[in-house]
Amino acid sequence: xxxxxxxxxxxxxxxxxxxxxxxxxxxxxxxxxxxxxxxxxxxxxxxxxxxxxxxxxxxxxxxxxxxxxxxxxxxxxxxxxxxxxxxxxxxxxxxxxxxxxxxxxxxxxxxxxxxxxxxxxxxxxx
Numbered sequence: 001x002x003x004x005x006x007x008x009x010x011x012x013x014x015x016x017x018x019x020x021x022x023x024x025x026x027x028x029x030x031x032x033x034x035x036x037x038x039x040x041x042x043x044x045x046x047x048x049x050x051x052x053x054x055x056x057x058x059x060x061x062x063x064x065x066x067x068x069x070x071x072x073x074x075x076x077x078x079x080x081x082x083x084x085x086x087x088x089x090x091x092x093x094x095x096x097x098x099x100x101x102x103x104x105x106x107x108x109x110x111x112x113x114x115x116x117x118x119x120x121x122x123x124x125x126x
Contacts, residue, residue, distance in 0.1 A: 004055075008037075013029055014057060023069060063080050083121070084121060090117065098115065
């Protein structure tokens with residue numbers, strides 16, 4: 001793969017995602033980045049999100065609505081609230097335990113995992 005050309009727009013997208021913990025949609029990211037780059041298109045945002053995901057610099061999370069994006073790539077799980085549609089991080093004490101258990105049960109090579117829990121968040125449960 002040839003060297004990737006630097007892009008201020010791509011860096012702005014990544015910087016925005018690193019500053020957030022609410023897992024924004026592409027539309028939310030577009031609205032933010034457009035403040036800095038008024039001529040950016042939604043298509044450019046989608047292409048950059050796809051590239052950043054492919055490079056492993058961000059995570060794409062599929063929900064029952066639009067895809068959400070996470071700039072924090074360290075191993076962690078997510079919780080999706082079925083009522084308010086918030087997407088929250090869950091940091092388990094031993095994330096690697098899931099990989100070890102899967103490796104013991106599977107003859108291939110486990111390289112990682114993606115876990116998404118769902119239910120009702122504490123705010124909606126009140």
